[in-house]
Amino acid sequence: MAQCVIRYSSLMSRWQPDAQRRLERAALELFAKQGFADTTVPQIAARAGLTNRTFFRYFADKREVLFTIEAEFPGRVAQVVASAPTSSTPMPIVRYGAVAVAAAWFEDQREYLTLRRAIIQSDDGLKERELSKQAALTQVVTDGFIDLGFGHGASLLSAHLFMTVLGLSVDQWLDDAGRSLVDCVHDTLRVLETVTSDGAD
């Protein structure tokens, strides 16, 4: 474990292409140690052994360091849309997509996501930024469903269902170290099915 850290660090300091990841790691460590509000861009850059100018090449501000994971989301959604089973209704795609994204993307990032969530929850501005990013991602998912040929209303609702299932599952998973994220997604999908299965009026 210690060896991994050392290898990781030496790799970090050697290759300029890893500047972004070095800045992310330095920022996360400082946010956790001294608080988000009290951490400055020069401190982050210094800890990463880089200049402020390099920082601003990768990030618009110190908040943005926490949202690189969401920058990958549109690409992931495109992959899911391309590999989704053919279906005349969107719900099987919601289920398939939530499991696929959970398995491929989040499962190995538990430690990072736990720390990230704690930092975001500590600051109102970060919470607002997180909600704003999620709203943008919901729009990306809506467009994905529209691309698959579903109507506008069904696509909007399916995208909201997808984001809700994924978001609640991630929260549940970060609260309970004993379970996998995919298990939590299956659980949430079961509860959703129970909630929505009663007859309409």
Place this chain on the structure above:
Amino acid sequence: MAQCVIRYSSLMSRWQPDAQRRLERAALELFAKQGFADTTVPQIAARAGLTNRTFFRYFADKREVLFTIEAEFPGRVAQVVASAPTSSTPMPIVRYGAVAVAAAWFEDQREYLTLRRAIIQSDDGLKERELSKQAALTQVVTDGFIDLGFGHGASLLSAHLFMTVLGLSVDQWLDDAGRSLVDCVHDTLRVLETVTSDGAD
């Protein structure tokens, strides 16, 4: 119509208890006329014929003027919870609640909500504040379902469904002057039923 406006205005200037509403109206007019960013608290107070100090008695900042409607929400949710039909599953309550809130609360505020939405959409900070308020309201609704005896997971999902149905319906209604909000809610509920009615895996 003109007479209503005159009567409303004269009422406004007569009664101190209406200070909050005068400030709201003045702010909305200024935001619409000269933009949110370029409007200051002293301008709002002056237009309402009141002091800055009075403004800050009612609102923490100029953004908050746009969110008084959401301050009424917890009370509305409590009413809906108290009057909801007895049900062993939450979905009938989601449906009942969305229609009840739409009919009682929003239906006569089309003009105000259209203007408010345009102002919020014009400013990233306002959009973030709106999302943050909605997240807090989702928590209030979740607590409402928990109070009715539903489990935590089902309550969370039901609250998200409720907020999604209501939010998408309001958007649809503000886009289409020819329909009532209650009609839009029924439409959204029908689409939700179609989306979620296929068998699970």
